[in-house]
Amino acid sequence: MGRMKANTVILRGAKRRRFRNLAVMLCFAFIAGSLLVTGMLMAGAQSAVRTGSERLGPDMIAVPMDPTATSNGVFLICQPSDLYLPSSTYDEVLGTPGVTQAAMQAYVGTDQAWPRPLIVIAYEPSQDFTIRSLLASYLGRSLLDNEVLLGDSVYGSIGDTVSIFGQAFTVAGRLDPTSASADGSAFITMDAAERLVNDGVAGLSMQPGQISAVLIKADRSVGTDTVLHYVSAQNPNVLVFPLNNQGQGISDQLSLASQGLYLTVTVVILVSLPLILLISAMSVNERRREIGLMRSMGASQKDMFKMFFAEGIYLAAAGALAGAAAATISLFLFQGTFSRLLQTELVSPSMLDMTMQFLFAVLVAMLLAGTAALWPALKASRMDPYDAIRSGQN
Amino acid sequence: MIETNEVMKTYETLSGRITALDQANISIKDGEFVLIVGRSGSGKSTLLSILGGLTRPSSGKVMLNGKDLWAMNDEDLSEVRGSELGFVFQFPGLLPTLNTLENVMLPTMFCSKVEEDPSERATILLQTVGLGDKLDSFPNQLSGGELKRAAIARSLMNNPSIILADEPTGDLDVNTEKEIMDMFCRINKLGKTVVMVTHNQDLACFASRVLSMERGIVSEEEGQKCERI
Incomplete structure (x- = not known):
């Protein structure tokens, strides 16, 4: 001691x-x-x-400037639209002050071969913050170009091979019910959609380099209304609609x-x-x-x-x-x-x-x-x- | 060697200034056994605490082995207290949560000029004071005399040259008192200076010199040799 x-x-x-x-x-x-x-x-x-x-989705959506855009609506919330924006709109929107996240989506077309016409929507997995949060089970990786995510009311189990516009896609995941058009939709990657377009598949609405909407997440500290105003002001070719304000509240x-x-x-x-x-x-x-x-x-x-x-x-x-x-x-x-x-x-x-x-x-x-x-x-x-x-x- | 030069200690109270020590001039040589006797309130404990660097005098000098005690800073003064002086108080002051051995080793916490293993030294000291079988006992398991002996052993832990004891036998019966006084005599015979304060005049026979105190004034008394010394 x-x-x-x-x-x-x-x-x-x-x-x-x-x-x-x-x-x-x-x-x-x-x-x-x-x-x-x-x-x-x-x-x-x-x-x-x-x-x-995140599950509530984006705070606002930017769609092509058109008087009917509101009634036609877009994707997750409403019905698909045949109106398109150049894909460069995505970068412009993302660069707007107060925009924290942005994700492009494109209405590819409606596949009438399914028992109920299937709305096919393309999205970019690397930008996504909406589809991912709707998944019924965690995917843990980005969607591949030969894979598809199915809405709640679309038939098909994970691992099944389904035909979309005559092309084979593997079901990688299913979405939770949304009570919106997403329930009857299929989601594929933007690259897969471009491939369909380039392959000359019949019945597609989308053209290469086009997108239908940009979904936007606003900086809460700036405020949704202010960000909406910024996006509208800086991107005159788009109409911006607020989607929800619950998160802010x-x-x-x-x-x-x-x-x-x-x-x-x-x-x-x-x-x-x-x-x-x-x-x-x-x-x-x-x-x-x-x-x-x-x-x-x-x-x-x-x-x-x-x-x-x-x-x-x-x-x-x-x-x-x-x-x-x-x-x-x-x-x-x-x-x-x-x-x-x-x-x-x-x-x-x-x-x-x-x-x-x-x-x-x-x-x-x-x-x-x-x-x-x-x-x-x-x-x-x-x-x-x-x-x-x-x-x-x- | 301890020397005081015109040491005074006054206290300010509501009823005025009280002089506890009045121009004390004493000199204690190495190896002496000095007893300071006096009634309660005569200032003897105050003198001892000033000699031991525990309380600052109002004026005057205290020289310990040529060093002015009260000119030192707190660190140096503490070092002197820890290495040159050993204190024994009327209350044994053993920490109840430490056993006897640990209590005796306590002074090594602050300084240790002794090179041997503290535990070994403490054991030897406890054996010397007759507590070799109480190393692991806690203070509440010791008698009054044993507590006092443990306190004496603790005062020797850092091998000081001077032992300052303040009424060390104040609360002991006659037999234990003699036992403790014998112990101090043995310590003194080892060459250590012992300065003891007591109100008991009968203990004067144990000392080589007796200083008497009354109302803060120190005076020399003739010592009477005890038969046992």
Whole structure:
């Protein structure tokens, strides 16, 4: 055994004032736990909004300028149109400020050979953010040129070979019901559509280099209406229609809820801090004799400061880690309850998000612990050794 | 060697200024066993704490082996306290969460001028004070006399040249008191300077020199040799 270690003394000492130390640890557990729960709930809700928003599809759609365009509509929401735009429109739309994502789609034609006429739509898998989110089961890769995705009411199972305009396509996936024209549609890649056109297949409406619409995702911080205005202004050859504003609404609602929760946590912290300070100060007062004794054994002011500061940090770290761990477990166990309480769908945040939230909660608790431990540590270090010994005897 | 020069200690209270130590001029040579006797409140503990670098005098100088104790910064003063001085108080001051061996090793946490293994040294010291079978015992398992002996062993841990004891037998029965005093005599015979504060005049026979204190004023007394020394 070598020299006595300060850590041994601190950790053994923590066993002494069990209830008091437990109270300090509980305070930090509560702080870290509430921070983590707030952060995770918000991340979960935002994740749900993001996913839901993706499933809701684009915020707006740009279609060829034509008086009948509205009534003809396009694809996922309405009926196919025979009007086309040059494919360069996609780049112009994507370059518009406030546009975060854009995906081109083209009405290829309607295959009358199927029991119910099959609307064939081409899309570019690399740009897609709408079809993918409608898939009944995760594809995990881009659609190939010899593959097709079938709407909910189109006959065909995954792995089947189906004929579209006389060409063989393998069914790679099926879409969830949308109650829109997508239910009766088949989706192929833009390259596959071009191949059909180049092969001179009969009955196609589309021509090479043409697209029917650009589906647009707007930057929520800019606002859908503003982005719609930008796209219309910068692309005079298109008509832009908003599709939904629900995502923005939920986002705003969540932002308010988030502010409310963080405010609650701030209040919790503000209430806890004086309590922690009081407990720490009591601890220093009760240990005056011990402080005096340590000083008589050669402990400097710096030693005493380090010991009391470290003790505060250890207690806080133990409390914060326990609180954060308990909060994480509770979140997983009671996700449904939280979801009902907040009246919003919660999606588990990514592992990275969770880790970041965990670290953030523990870090904030530790920063608070450092602040709270500072005063008692200073008090302990500045105590006159003789006074400490004398007053400790009383 | 410890020397004080016109050392004063005053306290400001609501009822006015109190002089705990009034122009103390004492000189303690290496290897002496000095007893400071006086009634409660005479200022003897204050003097001892000033000699031990525990409380700052209001004025005057304290020279320890030629070094002005109170001219040092906190780090240096702490180093002196840890390596040159050993303290024994009326309360044993063992930490309840550490066993006897660990308590005796405690001073090595802050400084250690002793080269031998701290655990071995602490064990030997505890054996010397008759606690060789209590190494793993915790303070609540020791008697008053055993606690005091453990505190004495702890004061010797860093092999200091001076032992400062403040009423070390204050709360002990007569037999244990003699036992503890014998121990201090043995320590003194090892060449260490012992400065002890007590209100018990009967202990004067154990010391080589007795200083008397009254109302903060120190005066020399004739010592009476005990039969056992």
